[in-house]
Amino acid sequence: MADAPDDAELVRAAQAGDVECSGVLLARHWGAMRAVALSILGHRPEADDALQEAALTAVRRIGDVRDAASVGPWLRAIVRNVCRMQVRGRTEVPADQLDLLARPAIDSDPAELLDRHAARDWVWRAIEELSPSLRLVTMLRYFTGVTAYEQIAALCGIPVGTVRSRLSQARTKLTDALLATADAAHDDVAALTRTRRAEATEMLRAAERGSYAELLAATWSTDVETTWPDGQRTTGQDQLIRAMYGDVEDGVRYRLAHVVASRGVTILETDLISPPDDPFHCPPGAVWVLALEDRRVRRLRLFHPER
Numbered sequence: 001m002a003d004a005p006d007d008a009e010l011v012r013a014a015q016a017g018d019v020e021c022s023g024v025l026l027a028r029h030w031g032a033m034r035a036v037a038l039s040i041l042g043h044r045p046e047a048d049d050a051l052q053e054a055a056l057t058a059v060r061r062i063g064d065v066r067d068a069a070s071v072g073p074w075l076r077a078i079v080r081n082v083c084r085m086q087v088r089g090r091t092e093v094p095a096d097q098l099d100l101l102a103r104p105a106i107d108s109d110p111a112e113l114l115d116r117h118a119a120r121d122w123v124w125r126a127i128e129e130l131s132p133s134l135r136l137v138t139m140l141r142y143f144t145g146v147t148a149y150e151q152i153a154a155l156c157g158i159p160v161g162t163v164r165s166r167l168s169q170a171r172t173k174l175t176d177a178l179l180a181t182a183d184a185a186h187d188d189v190a191a192l193t194r195t196r197r198a199e200a201t202e203m204l205r206a207a208e209r210g211s212y213a214e215l216l217a218a219t220w221s222t223d224v225e226t227t228w229p230d231g232q233r234t235t236g237q238d239q240l241i242r243a244m245y246g247d248v249e250d251g252v253r254y255r256l257a258h259v260v261a262s263r264g265v266t267i268l269e270t271d272l273i274s275p276p277d278d279p280f281h282c283p284p285g286a287v288w289v290l291a292l293e294d295r296r297v298r299r300l301r302l303f304h305p306e307r
Contacts, residue, residue, distance in 0.1 A: 005024075007028070007069060010022075019122040022059060022062055022122075026058065029075050030055075032075075037050050041086060049086075049171065050086055051175075052171040052174070054078045054079040054082045056174060057078050057082070124189040126174050129177040133166060136265060137163055137166045138174070139260055139262065140267065144260055144287065145258070149163045151303075156301070192263070193259055199219070204254045204270070207248055210245075212241060216237045220237060221296045221298045224297055226300045227302065229302050229304045250278075251274075251276075251281075254270045256268065257271050264293075267289050268288040269287055270288065284305070286302060286304055287304075288302060289301040
């Protein structure tokens with residue numbers, strides 16, 4: 001114990017990119033953080049939710065610590081702020097203050113935000129530990145523009161209450177996974193995202209070139225299952241090909257705006273640009289949730305955010 005690093009050493013190492021030290025800090029101060037949550041919210045599920053939220057916020061903001069020796073009070077202050085938000089009756093914590101991976105300004109990329117805190121790959125390793133249903137709502141809530149519970153519910157085809165429940169479960173499991181995987185090997189998420197972005201870009205270009213059908217034949221499952229924005233479900237590539245070529249023929253253009261990638265899921269956000277002579281021809285954007293199996297797209301969900 002005499003040789004154990006003190007808090008200041010752990011903070012400096014965490015800020016330099018040692019994610020294992022971030023995990024040690026959380027574990028070291030977990031008891032004190034929990035005591036703060038219980039003192040404000042009591043022995044209720046809300047206290048556990050607040051504690052998980054605060055821990056994930058601390059992971060994102062470790063780079064903000066100025067007095068490394070005072071990280072304990074800093075961690076407890078985060079817990080206190082989260083609890084006070086709950087006491088005030090807010091159903092959703094402001095994304096720019098407390099979300100673990102809150103989407104930054106439009107000219108920033110979530111991967112860049114996490115790079116600055118040396119935690120991107122560590123966090124994604126923890127996200128990969130989630131079940132598919134928990135992973136999807138987490139990716140949507142924290143990495144895309146589909147952040148409202150109602151939108152996530154509509155996209156996933158589940159009740160709003162289920163969205164809230166899954167996000168609560170995901171926060172708990174994420175914290176546990178972060179502590180468990182701090183010293184594990186982490187995938188290069190930036191490289192994976194670049195690959196998926198290149199694939200998506202090529203897909204949209206293929207539609208404009210007239211080779212969309214050939215690209216789908218090479219990279220998508222022949223019996224791909226598609227859930228359309230109106231809830232209709234189809235199997236196979238034919239309807240996808242007709243819809244895309246129909247849009248191109250009508251003068252609609254797709255512009256890739258954002259890509260989020262995990263091993264088995266890719267989320268694409270695209271702007272839909274209507275033809276000049278019909279500015280309201282199509283919705284302003286589309287969200288594509290692609291589920292991959294054996295590196296081929298096996299399932300697709302399409303969603304149009306409200307104008």
